[in-house]
Amino acid sequence: MRNGLWMVLVLCALHSTSAFADIIVLAEVNQGQYPEFSVEYVDGEWNVVLSSTGEDNLGGVFRIRSTSNATDIIRYVVCDLDDLTGVGLYVEANPNANGALVKTVKSITSIGEADIVMYLCETSHDVGSIAVHAIGTVVADGNLTGSITSGSNVTKLEIGGAVTGNVSAANGLIKNIEAGGAIGSGGTPISITAHDYVRRVMGASVHAAISATGTGVPYGALARIVSTSGDFTGSLTCERIVPIDQGQYNIDWNIAGDLVADVTCEWYLHSDFTIYVNGSLEGDITFDLDDGLQGQIILNAGNDGGEWNGTITVDDMTLSGPNYTQTSAQIGGGAVGLAPFNFHATNCVPADNATVTAEPGTVTLSHYGPVEKYGQTTVAELKIVRHPLVHFCAECDETVTGQFSWQYAANGRDIVITPGQGYAFEDGYEYHITPVITGETVLRCQGVAGNPVVQSYDYNFKVDVP
Amino acid sequence: MMLSGTSLLAFISVSLLAHASAVAPPTLTAREIDDGYVWLTVGDVDNIKFEGYFGWFAGRGSVPYEYRIAQSEVLTSQHLEFVQAYWPFYDGDPLSEHFTGMFITGRREGNGYVYEVMPGWEDAPNTMSLRMAARFCNWLHNGKVNEQWAFDKGVYDTGTFTRNPDGSYNDDYTRSPDARYWIPTADEWLKAVYYDPNRYGPGKGGWWIHPGSSDERLRIEYPENDGQTNGGLWEWYNSRLPAGMYPHVRTPWGLLDASGGASEHTTDGYSFGSSFLDDIIMVHQYDRAGQPHFPTGRRPETGNSDGLRLAKPARIVGVSHHDR
Numbered sequence: 084m085r086n087g088l089w090m091v092l093v094l095c096a097l098h099s100t101s102a103f104a105d106i107i108v109l110a111e112v113n114q115g116q117y118p119e120f121s122v123e124y125v126d127g128e129w130n131v132v133l134s135s136t137g138e139d140n141l142g143g144v145f146r147i148r149s150t151s152n153a154t155d156i157i158r159y160v161v162c163d164l165d166d167l168t169g170v171g172l173y174v175e176a177n178p179n180a181n182g183a184l185v186k187t188v189k190s191i192t193s194i195g196e197a198d199i200v201m202y203l204c205e206t207s208h209d210v211g212s213i214a215v216h217a218i219g220t221v222v223a224d225g226n227l228t229g230s231i232t233s234g235s236n237v238t239k240l241e242i243g244g245a246v247t248g249n250v251s252a253a254n255g256l257i258k259n260i261e262a263g264g265a266i267g268s269g270g271t272p273i274s275i276t277a278h279d280y281v282r283r284v285m286g287a288s289v290h291a292a293i294s295a296t297g298t299g300v301p302y303g304a305l306a307r308i309v310s311t312s313g314d315f316t317g318s319l320t321c322e323r324i325v326p327i328d329q330g331q332y333n334i335d336w337n338i339a340g341d342l343v344a345d346v347t348c349e350w351y352l353h354s355d356f357t358i359y360v361n362g363s364l365e366g367d368i369t370f371d372l373d374d375g376l377q378g379q380i381i382l383n384a385g386n387d388g389g390e391w392n393g394t395i396t397v398d399d400m401t402l403s404g405p406n407y408t409q410t411s412a413q414i415g416g417g418a419v420g421l422a423p424f425n426f427h428a429t430n431c432v433p434a435d436n437a438t439v440t441a442e443p444g445t446v447t448l449s450h451y452g453p454v455e456k457y458g459q460t461t462v463a464e465l466k467i468v469r470h471p472l473v474h475f476c477a478e479c480d481e482t483v484t485g486q487f488s489w490q491y492a493a494n495g496r497d498i499v500i501t502p503g504q505g506y507a508f509e510d511g512y513e514y515h516i517t518p519v520i521t522g523e524t525v526l527r528c529q530g531v532a533g534n535p536v537v538q539s540y541d542y543n544f545k546v547d548v549p
Numbered sequence: 550m551m552l553s554g555t556s557l558l559a560f561i562s563v564s565l566l567a568h569a570s571a572v573a574p575p576t577l578t579a580r581e582i583d584d585g586y587v588w589l590t591v592g593d594v595d596n597i598k599f600e601g602y603f604g605w606f607a608g609r610g611s612v613p614y615e616y617r618i619a620q621s622e623v624l625t626s627q628h629l630e631f632v633q634a635y636w637p638f639y640d641g642d643p644l645s646e647h648f649t650g651m652f653i654t655g656r657r658e659g660n661g662y663v664y665e666v667m668p669g670w671e672d673a674p675n676t677m678s679l680r681m682a683a684r685f686c687n688w689l690h691n692g693k694v695n696e697q698w699a700f701d702k703g704v705y706d707t708g709t710f711t712r713n714p715d716g717s718y719n720d721d722y723t724r725s726p727d728a729r730y731w732i733p734t735a736d737e738w739l740k741a742v743y744y745d746p747n748r749y750g751p752g753k754g755g756w757w758i759h760p761g762s763s764d765e766r767l768r769i770e771y772p773e774n775d776g777q778t779n780g781g782l783w784e785w786y787n788s789r790l791p792a793g794m795y796p797h798v799r800t801p802w803g804l805l806d807a808s809g810g811a812s813e814h815t816t817d818g819y820s821f822g823s824s825f826l827d828d829i830i831m832v833h834q835y836d837r838a839g840q841p842h843f844p845t846g847r848r849p850e851t852g853n854s855d856g857l858r859l860a861k862p863a864r865i866v867g868v869s870h871h872d873r
Contacts, residue, residue: 109603144834146603171834176844179604182818200830205844219831222847224716236828241848243716261851301784455658529657 105150106157106185107177112136112143120145128158128189133172135164142168142197148177149185153207159190162215164197172215174204190229191215198234212248217255226264237277246286252277253296262286265313272317280304282327288313288340295321303349307334314340314362318347324378325353341365341389342382352378354416354494359530361385364393373398374415379494379530381452383422386532391421405451411494418496420452422531425538426518427451427496438545443508446500448516448542453495457534458524465489465498465526466519469512472545495529510548517541584689585627587620589803590863591737593746596754599739602839610739610756615863618733618741620803621792622674622810622856623685625652625666631685632664634695647851650675672791674811674856679849680710682732682814682857683722689730689859704728710849720849722816733860735817742822743838745801758838760807760822761798766833767808779809780836781829790825804858808836811856818846820855827854 106129110118116137123130136143143166149155157174164170172191176182189211193199198216205222212229213221218237221227226244231237236255240246245264250257256279260266267273267290275281278297281304289310297303303322308315315338326334334356341362349371352358356378364382376397382405383389395402397414405421410430418427428435430449448465456464463484470479486506489498500516508514518526520536527534592615601607632653636643643662644655652670655662677685683705691699701707709721724731733741745762748755758764761777770776777798779790793805800807807813812824812835819841823832835842845855 111603169830177604178601178606200834202831202834203843205847217828217830219828220843222844224847235830238828238831241851457660 106131106155107146107148107150108133109146109148110136110143111146111171113139113141116141116143118143118145125158128156130158131160133160133162133164133170136166136170140164140166140168140197142166142170144171144173144202146173146175147185148175148180149183150177150180152181152183153186155185156187157185157189159192160188162191162193162195162197162199164193164195164199166197169198169200169216172199172201174206176205187211187225188213209244210242227262246273247271249274250276252279254278257281259283260285265290267291267317269314269316278302280306280327281321283307283309285309285311287311289315289317289344291317293317293319293321298322308336308338310337310339312339314338314343316343316366318345320347320349322348322350323353324348324351324356324358326355335359338362339385342368342393345369347371348375351375351415352380352417354378357381357530359384361387361389361532363389364391364395367394367396369395370397370415372415373400373413376417376419377415378417379452379496380417380419381422381530382420384531386422386535389421391419395419411449411496416494418451418494420450420496420528422452423528423535423538424450424452424454424496426540426542428542430497431542431544433544435542436544438547440548442510442546442548444501446508446514446516446544447492448489448498448500450496450498450537452531453529454498454526454537455491455495455529455534456524457527458522462522462524464519464524465500466517467500468515468517469509472511472513472547508546510546513543513545515541515543586859588617588861589620589741590615590617591741591802593744593754596740596744596746597756599743599756599839602837605839605841606735606739607839609736610744612736612740616737617861617863618737618802618804619859621805622813622858623677624672624792625650625675626671628675628677628685629653629664629666630693631688634688634693635684635700636662636664638697638700646676647678648681650677651854652676669789672793673789674792674806676811676854676856677814678851679722679732679814679816679845679855680707680720683707683710685857686724686728686730686732686859690728704731718846718849720846724816728862730859730861732814732816733858735815735819735821737860738813738815738821738858739838741802741804742800742807747801756838757801759833759836760800760804762801767798767836769829769832777808778823778832778836779825780823780832781825781827782809783825788825808832812842812854813858814845814855818844820845824854824856 108120112118119135120133133145176184184207186207187209191213193215200217201215202219208225210223210227214232216234218233220239222241224243227242227246230248231250233252237252237257239259242262246262246266257277265288266286269290272290275291275293277295279302280295295303295305304325305321306327336358338360342360343365345366346368354377358380360382361384370376382391391405408429427449432447433439467484468480468482486503487500489500518537525536527536595613596611598608599610649655652667652675653664655664684700687703688700690703704724709719711719742760743757746754761767767777808823809825812820812822814820820843823835
């Protein structure tokens with residue numbers, strides 16, 4: 084019955100000539116079909132060839148297991164199958180042998196016409212190369228030493244050690260690559276390539292050329308990059324850096340070391356997205372469109388001497404260092420902040436040192452990165468002082484903080500200051516707004532280790548109504 | 550002291566009941582509270598065992614007691630309360646997915662954290678690690694007391710949640726005998742999803758192959774297109790997949806979303822059931838009775854794509870004891 088019953092037809096357990104365990108191949112095929120496969124033990128390793136799920140090629144599932152934990156090494160699994168309905172494949176724990184796992188799988192390939200769907204490949208040590216139609220989950224306590232090549236999607240690579248082989252989903256997507264060790268190496272970066280998107284890449288350090296090659300929504304996207312202790316080197320190319328799968332964890336980058344990779348984003352960094360670089364920017368970041376930088380980049384997020392050494396370009400505009408002059412609106416609405424953050428003079432409204440000819444209803448104090456108040460509710464984190472435009476004298480300084488209230492904008496960088504009832508940013512005065520950076524109540528940086536106070540600055544403007 | 554007629558009758562009743570229940574240990578009255586879950590009782594004690602699926606769980610699936618299991622997986626809105634309560638005691642990253650699951654967002658605010666449900670995902674099952682699921686059960690068991698001990702003990706001893714230098718884990722998911730909430734065992738989960746006490750006729754129990762009381766694969770489609778499961782239907786840029794989308798697709802005991810939703814933790818080191826996050830071509834295989842979904846025992850501290858369906862004791866009809 085084509086759509087109905089499946090049954091186990093063959094249980095094949097070959098006993099090796101060694102003292103070690105056996106490899107078992109189980110086949111689930113349709114009734115009346117007789118699968119064909121071979122298992123050989125050569126020079127201490129197993130060679131498995133899957134040839135047929137039966138003469139009618141109605142598809143099936145093959146399961147490869149060991150009988151003793153962590154001793155069997157599979158040199159190759161070759162799928163020479165022509166079932167157009169597709170064939171499933173597991174390299175899995177053996178429930179009949181206390182969950183015994185294959186130690187290592189060096190290679191899984193498909194040379195027939197069937198679409199091989201690898202549901203799970205689980206080993207106690209290493210996994211080498213896999214090249215099949217679709218890859219579900221690969222779990223290895225050791226290293227991923229070979230290339231992963233999927234004709235469609237790669238769901239999850241969960242590797243306890245290092246990833247040293249390329250990962251490709253040229254016609255689909257890559258969901259998760261998570262490694263306890265390094266992904267690639269400084270001397271030998273790997274490539275991670277998908278068409279639709281690359282959702283999450285996490286390793287101790289990341290040394291890779293990462294690309295999402297598709298064009299047009301929903302393709303060509305990339306989300307989360309995490310290095311837990313080292314640098315991100317190599318390159319990254321995509322259309323959009325956006326949250327993927329609407330999950331919080333598929334958002335933001337956290338680079339524990341330096342961002343050395345060159346990043347090219349053809350469209351935009353999403354406004355909800357933050358790239359945290361604990362160390363320095365050493366690579367170049369390029370947004371091809373003039374509204375490409377919609378989100379936030381934070382450099383020296385580790386607050387440990389990180390620097391802005393690379394170049395950040397939005398369309399034909401180069402952001403010249405931590406106190407760049409382009410406004411957020413000019414570059415897409417986002418910002419780049421080198422912690423601890425300074426105020427963004429040109430992005431304030433009115434701009435720093437400006438003279439306005441009408442009393443502003445509100446004033447926006449802007450920073451290069453997100454800020455927050457820390458301390459007592461009743462103590463202000465800003466100080467507002469004014470003095471008359473004419474007859475300036477030190478004794479003319481008047482602290483007017485209490486005449487104003489303020490709100491933090493959704494972007495976290497801007498503080499919108501509003502006069503209280505009966506007060507105003509009055510004509511004939513110069514206003515100075517400074518952050519409180521000492522004492523129990525301060526204005527401090529968000530998203531930065533230790534939440535340091537913001538830089539000391541003096542934001543000032545004149546109100547001179549003709 | 551002379552008893553009134555009513556009191557005397559009540560006293561006699563209590564005495565008779567006490568005598569009648571002497572065969573079974575007397576228990577305290579279980580005062581039912583609305584804990585926000587719909588509970589289904591799984592009976593047919595000592596049912597016939599599952600024959601296994603390629604050796605997977607052969608001889609399992611027979612449960613020698615009644616128990617209750619939730620009709621739906623733990624929703625994101627239900628999980629939120631736990632996340633908000635636990636973060637002050639959590640020694641990991643309070644913003645990691647392993648803590649919040651996929652559909653709860655968190656942010657630093659002042660000295661603490663604020664959490665919210667991603668809009669539109671309130672009624673979707675959230676994901677959580679096996680260890681976090683254990684703490685969730687502890688917290689429920691302890692009446693949602695927001696203190697460290699209430700998350701650490703009660704059902705599962707989280708003191709066993711340690712890892713050895715060789716990478717192996719010491720996690721012990723043996724539940725306490727008085728557990729009020731727990732993570733289903735594989736036996737309990739398999740029975741609740743695939744076993745039917747009337748599979749072959751009234752009183753003739755047996756096992757189905759697929760969730761939804763069926764030997765046929767469920768149709769992967771939205772309800773308006775005659776779908777039966779949302780397994781694999783995830784579209785990362787545009788989807789809403791609340792629990793209970795297919796009210797007409799139930800296990801023999803009435804469970805919803807045994808296929809699709811989130812794959813579900815058990816304490817046997819594997820999760821079961823397909824997820825809407827799975828590649829669509831893999832859904833039917835993961836739905837197959839006995840086929841585990843992911844080896845959660847290999848990484849009990851990671852979130853994966855697994856959710857939680859709670860279990861609890863069967864309803865207790867007890868007797869209140871009076872000291873004389």
